[in-house]
Amino acid sequence: MTMEEVENGRDDMLIDGIEPKQNQNIEIPEEFNANYLRAYYAKLFPYTDMFKWMSYGNDGRHPGCDQSYVGRREISFTLENDIYTRFLSFNSITELEKAIKEKCPFKIDIGAVYSVDPAKKDAYSQNAFTPVERELVFDIDISDYDDVRFCCSGANVCSQCWPLMTVAIKVIDTALRDDFGFNHILWVYSGRRGVHCWVCDGKARRLNNEQRAAITEYLHVYKGNENSNKKVSLMGPLHPFLARSYTEVLKDFFEEKFIYSQELFSNEERYEKILEMIPEESVTSELRGKWLDNKRSRDDVNMARWGHLKQLLQSGKHKAQGIRRCVEEIVLSFTYPRLDKEVSKHMNHLLKAPFCVHPKTGHVCIPIDPNHCEEFDPSAVPTLSKLLEELNRGGLRSEGEDELENTSLGKSIRYFRSSFLQPLLKSCKEEIESSYAAKTQQSKNTLSW
């Protein structure tokens, strides 16, 4: 069967000529390839949901809708062979769907909404073509934690280090909701080594670059001490946001999980990294002496040594706040979220769209529920080949929407719709109606003069 048939064929769709036999598991090799991706775009990519999201209620059903809105959004495709096309725009689901199916992009990025159609930007002067709206976005990448994880490095990630992403989601999500009052927040697995966050409230989308930078700096309040051997940097009382992140999330994570999973005190090289953060020589030499002695204890060495350190730093001997603060400093420097700040500060920065497939892993970039983010397991994320197997197996039983629902992507789509898209569109509709009512009232008032 050719790929054309895959795209056009409805009923018994087969992928790469693999014949489904009754009651037999069809194995598709794990690798990502363009044919699989084409089948994914033909059968599974949630065009309607994505388009509804990007329209923000401007669907033409209300007189207050902005018909040009969605067509002013920049979309970018990265094609096979790394060909990069920016400033594409689509006025309808049909246009979007057609382009994706035709071009089969290895990556789809979403950019800002501009003052005019980005595809026609060259027809306008530079000043007339300017970003006017953009979700507030965050990008957190596990490779930025290489100095605090010993299980993996670079783009690799495992169940021992992934929880760093989980606590990052908890800390940032709480701040966005409680401190900034945002409600429409989407967390997405980036497909390989991190997470993306999309804040979609109207007031977030309309932030200018200065405001974005201010929020980013607020969330970046703890600047870490990676590679700088900086001793205690936390002076005075802890910033309330840091204090809360520390007490509610990071302290327990560090003490109950992270020191064990990374064996932070298991050898000299590792514990020296921690001792370097303590500015008081008498403390570090006392701890060194204790640990070099290396008496066998019944306790786990990591737990025992962290206990010694805390006991010594927080004992009555060290009244100076700076020294006591070392314990918090150590926890924060290992666990505090590390944002890629540049992504968040500028409206015109691109970010990979949810439900793309990562070409290196074949993983679909599915949403993560922040309320259950500890249950998220990157190794269990549906891959392209798994989904195609499911399609082949179930292809004869269901049609259209059901087909998607019956794959392991179904759960993610249902979450996207019910927890993110529906409440978002409801509030967009209310916003459109109220601003329309205000405008109508205003013009009535003008007429009555």
Ligand SMILES: [Zn+2]
């Ligand atoms: Zn790891």
